[in-house]
Amino acid sequence: MNSPIHIPILRLGQSYRSLDTIKFNVSGQPLEISVANSGLIRRDLKNLPKSGAALRAIPCETLVGYMEKAAELYLHGNLPWGDDGRLQSPDDYAAALSQLTGLPHSLGRSNMGKVHAAMSNIRAVIAGLTRRMPLGLFDTGVIRQDGLDVNFFPQTDSLGVLLPSNSPGVNSLWLPALVMKIPVVLKPGREDPLTPFRLIQAMITAGFPREAFGFYPTTHDGGDQLLFGTGRAIAFGNDTTLKKYAPYRHIQVHGSGRSKILIGDDYLGEWPKHLDVIVNAISANGGRSCINCSSVLISRDRDKLADALARKLAAIEPLARDDPAAILCGFANPKAAKAIDERLEELLKTPGAVDLTAKYRSGPRVAELHGQTFLRPTLIVCDDLNHPLANTEYGFPFASVLQVPQEKMIDQIGESLVVSAFTHDREWSADLMTSTNIERLNLGPYSTMRVQWEQPHEGNLFEFLYRRRALQGDLVAV
Amino acid sequence: MSSKLTPAQAQTALDAWTRKMIAWHFSPATGCDYWLKWAKAAGWDPRKEIKCFADIAKKFPHFDDDVLRVELPERFVPKAYAKRPYNVFETGGTTGMPKQRVGWDDYKTDYEEFSDHYGPNFFPKGTNWLMVGPTGPRRLRLAVEHLANYRGGSCYFVDLDPRWVKRLIGMGEMAMARKYQEHVIDQAATIMRHRNISCMFTTPRLLENLAERMSLVKAGLKGVFVGGTTMTPQYVRFVVEEVLEGKINFAPTYGNTLMGLAISKKLTKADKYSLTYYAPQPRATLRIVNPDKPEELMPYNEYGRVELTTMTKEFFVPRFLERDEAIRRPPCDEFPWDGVGDVRPFQSLTKTIIEGVY
Numbered sequence: 073m074n075s076p077i078h079i080p081i082l083r084l085g086q087s088y089r090s091l092d093t094i095k096f097n098v099s100g101q102p103l104e105i106s107v108a109n110s111g112l113i114r115r116d117l118k119n120l121p122k123s124g125a126a127l128r129a130i131p132c133e134t135l136v137g138y139m140e141k142a143a144e145l146y147l148h149g150n151l152p153w154g155d156d157g158r159l160q161s162p163d164d165y166a167a168a169l170s171q172l173t174g175l176p177h178s179l180g181r182s183n184m185g186k187v188h189a190a191m192s193n194i195r196a197v198i199a200g201l202t203r204r205m206p207l208g209l210f211d212t213g214v215i216r217q218d219g220l221d222v223n224f225f226p227q228t229d230s231l232g233v234l235l236p237s238n239s240p241g242v243n244s245l246w247l248p249a250l251v252m253k254i255p256v257v258l259k260p261g262r263e264d265p266l267t268p269f270r271l272i273q274a275m276i277t278a279g280f281p282r283e284a285f286g287f288y289p290t291t292h293d294g295g296d297q298l299l300f301g302t303g304r305a306i307a308f309g310n311d312t313t314l315k316k317y318a319p320y321r322h323i324q325v326h327g328s329g330r331s332k333i334l335i336g337d338d339y340l341g342e343w344p345k346h347l348d349v350i351v352n353a354i355s356a357n358g359g360r361s362c363i364n365c366s367s368v369l370i371s372r373d374r375d376k377l378a379d380a381l382a383r384k385l386a387a388i389e390p391l392a393r394d395d396p397a398a399i400l401c402g403f404a405n406p407k408a409a410k411a412i413d414e415r416l417e418e419l420l421k422t423p424g425a426v427d428l429t430a431k432y433r434s435g436p437r438v439a440e441l442h443g444q445t446f447l448r449p450t451l452i453v454c455d456d457l458n459h460p461l462a463n464t465e466y467g468f469p470f471a472s473v474l475q476v477p478q479e480k481m482i483d484q485i486g487e488s489l490v491v492s493a494f495t496h497d498r499e500w501s502a503d504l505m506t507s508t509n510i511e512r513l514n515l516g517p518y519s520t521m522r523v524q525w526e527q528p529h530e531g532n533l534f535e536f537l538y539r540r541r542a543l544q545g546d547l548v549a550v
Numbered sequence: 551m552s553s554k555l556t557p558a559q560a561q562t563a564l565d566a567w568t569r570k571m572i573a574w575h576f577s578p579a580t581g582c583d584y585w586l587k588w589a590k591a592a593g594w595d596p597r598k599e600i601k602c603f604a605d606i607a608k609k610f611p612h613f614d615d616d617v618l619r620v621e622l623p624e625r626f627v628p629k630a631y632a633k634r635p636y637n638v639f640e641t642g643g644t645t646g647m648p649k650q651r652v653g654w655d656d657y658k659t660d661y662e663e664f665s666d667h668y669g670p671n672f673f674p675k676g677t678n679w680l681m682v683g684p685t686g687p688r689r690l691r692l693a694v695e696h697l698a699n700y701r702g703g704s705c706y707f708v709d710l711d712p713r714w715v716k717r718l719i720g721m722g723e724m725a726m727a728r729k730y731q732e733h734v735i736d737q738a739a740t741i742m743r744h745r746n747i748s749c750m751f752t753t754p755r756l757l758e759n760l761a762e763r764m765s766l767v768k769a770g771l772k773g774v775f776v777g778g779t780t781m782t783p784q785y786v787r788f789v790v791e792e793v794l795e796g797k798i799n800f801a802p803t804y805g806n807t808l809m810g811l812a813i814s815k816k817l818t819k820a821d822k823y824s825l826t827y828y829a830p831q832p833r834a835t836l837r838i839v840n841p842d843k844p845e846e847l848m849p850y851n852e853y854g855r856v857e858l859t860t861m862t863k864e865f866f867v868p869r870f871l872e873r874d875e876a877i878r879r880p881p882c883d884e885f886p887w888d889g890v891g892d893v894r895p896f897q898s899l900t901k902t903i904i905e906g907v908y
Contacts, residue, residue, distance in 0.1 A: 111793070112792070
């Protein structure tokens with residue numbers, strides 16, 4: 073057997089092997105991940121001013137160039153696996169990612185593509201976040217706009233991120249911080265330490281200073297230290313995570329997305345043409361994303377729509393992880409799949425909900441195939457939005473279909489990360505645009521999974537990290 | 551506390567001590583009301599049936615520490631101590647009634663042995679101590695002061711109320727818990743800056759926090775004694791290398807109000823910072839038992855549940871199942887009886903436990 077590959081802690085420039093480790097086995101290759109104790113993290117955070125200084129010493133334009141170069145290295149390069157000089161090819165990475173997270177190779181690759189795009193389009197991403205302010209803003213803090221001096225300053229010395237394991241694509245969220253000269257302190261998800269580590273290696277190889285990266289696989293306690301020890305932080309999680317961190321303004325919590333498709337009355341006759349868009353919104357990325365659609369609302373013909381969707385979703389079969397057509401993800405923890413299945417069956421006992429996919433799929437919801445445990449796509453038709461299955465989400469292709477009059481939809485959807493409203497109705501569009509419950513709004517027959525680099529994903533990272541202040545007087549020294 | 555006996559001699563000494571303590575606690579002339587009535591209700595006489603330590607595991611059920619909440623402390627006063635006022639020491643009590651035990655000199659015996667184990671320079675004699683941690687109704691507060699006095703010094707105190715911290719965390723008041731911790735560390739840092747302190751007792755977490763405020767080496771600290779929470783090998787390494795900068799003597803302990811103090815074996819390179827604690831045998835004995843069949847010992851180097859038996863003239867607790875698990879470790883040069891390694895909360899890998907909050 074090969075000696076273990078060891079993924080170390082990165083202590084703002086220093087690689088460190090912990091005596092506490094998490095062990096995995098990737099196709100016979102042992103993999104050890106160093107686990108940081110919380111005190112070590114707190115101690116390191118005191119050195120963040122040096123990390124910030126290292127980034128500030130480099131012009132933003134240069135950092136953008138580094139990011140573009142890092143994009144290619146991440147997608148195509150051989151980068152350090154761990155701390156002993158062995159190199160990881162993109163194929164090694166995709167295969168190991170699949171082993172650890174259950175993502176089929178195809179989805180791993182498509183996530184790599186998303187992250188690569190976020191990096192290589194960094195100019196567009198930053199322009200979208202800053203509304204096209206010149207990059208020099210991050211060098212001097214001042215730009216001149218329409219004859220006015222505008223000053224922005226960082227509100228924090230770092231960005232802490234508690235990453236999830238469900239989808240490597242979410243790593244694209246923290247990447248722009250480095251170009252904005254804000255160091256990052258990352259706690260990887262338990263099953264995906266590989267993606268942030270590979271990204272950091274790509275960025276260091278491309279030219280970013282090592283000191284700009286903290287990488288701390290750690291416990292819940294360590295995660296808390298990271299969130300409370302950084303001036304701005306992002307945490308991914310479920311409703312419990314949201315509740316726990318909601319009181320803290322410096323922490324942005326990405327909880328359940330509860331993303332939805334609303335079919336406007338002007339599209340009632342049109343939806344059969346867009347069934348594949350809806351199926352994509354529910355099932356793309358294995359249904360693991362917070363931007364996957366988890367509810368579809370329509371004002372009539374609910375059962376027809378639900379039946380058509382159920383037939384298409386039920387046809388999505390679990391495939392081997394290396395099958396290029398694979399859509400469904402295996403569960404890294406098979407017990408979690410079984411627990412979700414049991415929960416769904418329990419909730420289906422509450423009157424008013426039927427699993428329409430049950431009659432079309434080729435076996436039970438839990439499928440043990442190809443050496444993995446899967447959940448087959450599930451479409452529930454619900455009588456009202458108060459049913460416990462009506463406005464919820466699970467980490468696999470799962471959605472509810474409801475019949476709600478168009479005029480009541482906006483009031484009833486609750487907080488929704490993405491809403492795709494299939495409509496060209498001017499008045500309703502105006503109402504949707506004033507809704508405070510919708511974080512990202514797609515108007516027209518588009519998937520909730522649609523990403524435009526110029527648009528912020530959830531919140532605006534620039535506005536989270538920087539603040540504008542009035543700057544007046546003699547600016548000769550600025 | 552360390553011993554020159556062989557493991558076989560230590561076992562013989564433990565058996566002899568067991569007979570002596572059973573005779574003491576179950577004799578109407580010296581025993582306490584609780585155990586005398588217990589034996590009567592049980593229908594057997596421990597003085598006749600307990601011939602060695604192994605008989606304790608065969609004959610006594612596990613001690614239910616809830617009786618220490620329910621019963622009045624005076625029921626545990628041995629007749630031989632009836633004329634001496636006693637200390638009441640508490641443990642638990644985050645909600646509801648705490649557990650209470652009576653005591654007279656046990657804590658002094660424990661801490662004098664602890665002191666003698668470390669010799670004159672580990673904690674320099676004649677220097678002052680600072681205790682930062684739970685004081686209040688705890689044995690530890692008197693014990694640490696006695697330790698300081700026994701070594702010719704005085705002790706300063708900064709209190710931390712763990713019941714309040716646990717309650718804050720239970721209520722989700724994380725920010726307030728952090729502020730309270732900062733308040734405690736502020737006080738400790740003030741004492742460190744304005745008084746001559748060479749030795750300290752605290753919890754590992756508070757030690758870390760204090761070291762984030764100042765270099766403990768530059769502050770003049772020579773020896774630190776900690777206890778209270780789980781310390782993984784990585785954690786121990788971190789404390790030794792970074793918090794104590796590899797220059798301050800470090801004495802981790804495992805203990806509680808019912809047991810006293812288990813000292814950790816001196817770390818060697820081969821230990822890779824994995825701690826092993828040895829109970830103050832024969833006054834207290836720790837066994838690592840099978841969690842599903844607590845009558846069985848676990849094999850060496852495997853995790854099991856910690857079982858405590860305390861036998862002093864002041865207090866008798868047979869087979870108490872601690873809320874901890876640990877690795878059963880063999881006797882070593884310093885201690886010729888079983889040790890408990892890498893202690894952590896029982897079933898900590900499957901349950902969420904509020905631990906290490908202070």
